[in-house]
Amino acid sequence: MxxxxxxxxxxxxxxxxxxxxxxxxxxxxxxxxxxxxxxxxxxxxxxxxxxxxxxxxxxxxxxxxxxxxxxxxxxxxxGLDALVLQADLGLPFDAQVTRDVTEARILCEEQAFRLACQRRTDADLAKLDQLLDTYAALVANGSNLADEDVAFHLAVVAASQNRVLVRTLTPLMLMSTGWRRRYFASAEIRQRSLIDHRAFVVAIEARDEATATMLVHRHVQTAAEDVRALAEQGATDSDSKD
Amino acid sequence: MxxxxxxxxxxxxxxxxxxxxxxxxxxxxxxxxxxxxxxxxxxxxxxxxxxxxxxxxxxxxxxxxxxxxxxxxxxxxxGLDALVLQADLGLPFDAQVTRDVTEARILCEEQAFRLACQRRTDADLAKLDQLLDTYAALVANGSNLADEDVAFHLAVVAASQNRVLVRTLTPLMLMSTGWRRRYFASAEIRQRSLIDHRAFVVAIEARDEATATMLVHRHVQTAAEDVRALAEQGATDSDSKD
DNA sequence: CTACCAATCTGGTAGGACCAGATCAAGGCG
DNA sequence: CGCCTTGATCTGGTCCTACCAGATTGGTAG
Structure with missing residues (x-):
């Protein structure tokens, strides 16, 4: 903003x-x-x-x-909105906040994905497929995936048919735009991300709650670990830079 | 605010x-x-x-x-902050938002309570006991329980040692201050609320995750149903009045 | 009908002014 | 010496006017 x-x-x-x-x-x-x-x-x-x-x-x-x-x-x-503002303004978070965001995201997204499996409509699936296509295109030509990644995750959450849940997870996603941007610098990670997202959609289409929650847990967790590794290499450069 | x-x-x-x-x-x-x-x-x-x-x-x-x-x-x-603002300003929500808030609260609080069972410290328990005491006192003399109820729930969430989770649930709690205020008008409900809260603390102290999540689910769910019943009786009076 | 230009409108910013309650320090009283 | 009154000062809340420069728009000239 x-x-x-x-x-x-x-x-x-x-x-x-x-x-x-x-x-x-x-x-x-x-x-x-x-x-x-x-x-x-x-x-x-x-x-x-x-x-x-x-x-x-x-x-x-x-x-x-x-x-x-x-x-x-x-x-x-x-509040969370304040943290988003903080990220927008380029002010760094401490490590604890980063960990907490990751954990909260996993917890909430797992639940959201579970609901998405139960309630997803065909329209939701169509939307996800569309996002997957643009995602694949962006992966191919190596553009900025950060925003598209957020959009995809939120679209999955939206399939839970609970708009408050979407709004709850939005700031959690937005807060990590900083990491995300550096994270997607790696071509390998971009590729893996696309594969994960494809798996999400498959699980949601099949209404396979167990797989879906497992996937999101692994997806976010490994992403967080990768980011942490990146941060340690990147020495003292501030997080959440926009 | x-x-x-x-x-x-x-x-x-x-x-x-x-x-x-x-x-x-x-x-x-x-x-x-x-x-x-x-x-x-x-x-x-x-x-x-x-x-x-x-x-x-x-x-x-x-x-x-x-x-x-x-x-x-x-x-x-x-965003959620906007909804809180809306509640603060006395503007009503539609029924869907109300349902979504309840569902989101249940999902998030269940997870938070689960973590609280795993990680609660003695200090957390002390804090909860203290809040329980003041809660009991307020129940006794029939004062305003709304704020104290929020404080208690958030204190439990805080025992999860995840501050982001606290911030996530805060707006969800604040949005329902309106209902809460009318909800606690009933002496019977006040009494039952205290009993529930006591059960929370017992479960958290015993690190009994299963019971804790069950309790919070039932607690929030029945509260939401009671509120809905109240709203139907109360005809067209606007929700979320502050 | 098109292309261009000027009046107008818009948000962004500046600077000054007044109000009334809060704050605090100095002075007077006991 | 200490308490209390009192006045200057500070503070946020609100209002007003003014200027800037880009965006918009309307009309006019071609």
Whole structure:
């Protein structure tokens, strides 16, 4: 969202989050005044207020009239949307968050895939086949698979006929766009990914819950491990870069 | 968040969402200009811009410079945070969303409870016992159980040692604060809720995964059914009122 | 009918102003 | 010396005006 177009507002959001982290502020701590922040960041008070409106809506900060701006949560305890924002802004996650995201994804996707097996319609299958085709095409010419991968996984989840589940998994997928992008640099991995996805569709078409959950578990787990290995090689380069 | 203090910004958010729904705008449609909206809503352009910053961050709208404001998603396809916001603002959900939330909660909480059985620490148990005490006290004097219920459930999830899972379930819990509030009006239900919660803790302490998942499934399911029954009796009063 | 140009509209940003409650320090009173 | 009143100051909430530059659009000239 914000990553695409760099506005003063998104700058202010980023700088505010950086300020909070840099000064190691924790729950209840007070931030500088809007006027102060606008000076620090070199933007108008209006832009700062827009940023604070966003942080407020995300329950990261709380603006107390005539008093000040207070941190509502530890930055690490903020909502998923805030983590997605963090990823969008190019701020790194710590290793624990990364592990937790992977685990949560596996748990939720397993359940979603199970439901998808039970409820998938022919339309869902058609959609998946279509996505598989474009996926294969992208694998062939070596384009950016990251977005298409997300789309595919979410399409499978959508086959569960539970839209809340889709929305639940969306941020979990979006948070890992950073890894995903580097992950798909390898041609071998791209190929394997396509094979896995094909297996997904087969299992879902056959309504084979056991295989489906097994597949998703293995798929996400091995992907996470590969990414971890990549991260260790890649030394200190920040995760979640967009 | 916004429900507590009624600001011009939150008004603008609410009115914008109402505008979208009232005019049946769908993905890609263009909203009136900021200046126009500020006139309609009777607030400053600044307040409108704050509201749009929030809606932008939630991926509901997209502001294209020198062009206009466009709807990014159908209102029904927006993120979970947007649904929480919707609940906060007192806007109703449709029945499907309600069912989906319940199902998603059950799926995720079952998994979280399972992990909690495996990983709960003594500190977690202590925390749960403490929450159970305050819960019992509130049941006794008939106070508002809604918030405490959320806190308890999230504390159990937290015992899974997966903070992302907590953040995933938080919006699912928050979205149902409306029902919850009416739900706990019945003294019998309060009492039964306490018993259920006690059983949770016992199962988690014993690391009894099977019982724990069974309990949470039954707990949430029956609660959802009770709420549905209430809603049918309560005729057309809107859900999710805060 | 087409091509081009200018008026208009749009979001992005800036800067100033006022309000009223919160905060805090100085001063006065006991 | 300590407590309480009081006033200056700070804060977020809101409003207003203004300018910029690209997008849009309408009309005019060819």
């Amino acid at each position: 914000f990553a695409a177009v760099s506005t003063e507002t998104s700058d202010a959001v980023r700088k505010t989050l950086e300020f909070v982290r840099h000064h190691r502020l924790s729950k209840g701590d007070r931030l500088p005044s809007e006027r102060d922040l606008s000076e620090r960041f070199g933007v108008t008070r209006g832009s700062v207020r827009e940023a604070l409106a966003v942080l407020d809506a995300m329950r990261i900060t709380e603006r107390k009239p005539k008093s000040g701006i207070y941190l509502r949560n530890e930055l690490e305890d903020s | 916004f429900a507590a203090v009624s600001t011009e910004t939150s008004d603008a958010v609410r009115k914008t969402l109402e505008f979208v729904r009232h005019h049946r705008l769908s993905k890609g449609d263009r909203l009136p200009s900021e200046r126009d909206l500020s006139e309609r809503f009777g607030v400053t352009r600044g307040s409108v811009r704050e509201a749009l910053a929030v809606l932008d961050a939630m991926r509901i709208t997209e502001r294209k410079p020198k062009s206009g404001i466009y709807l990014r998603n159908e209102l029904e396809d927006s």
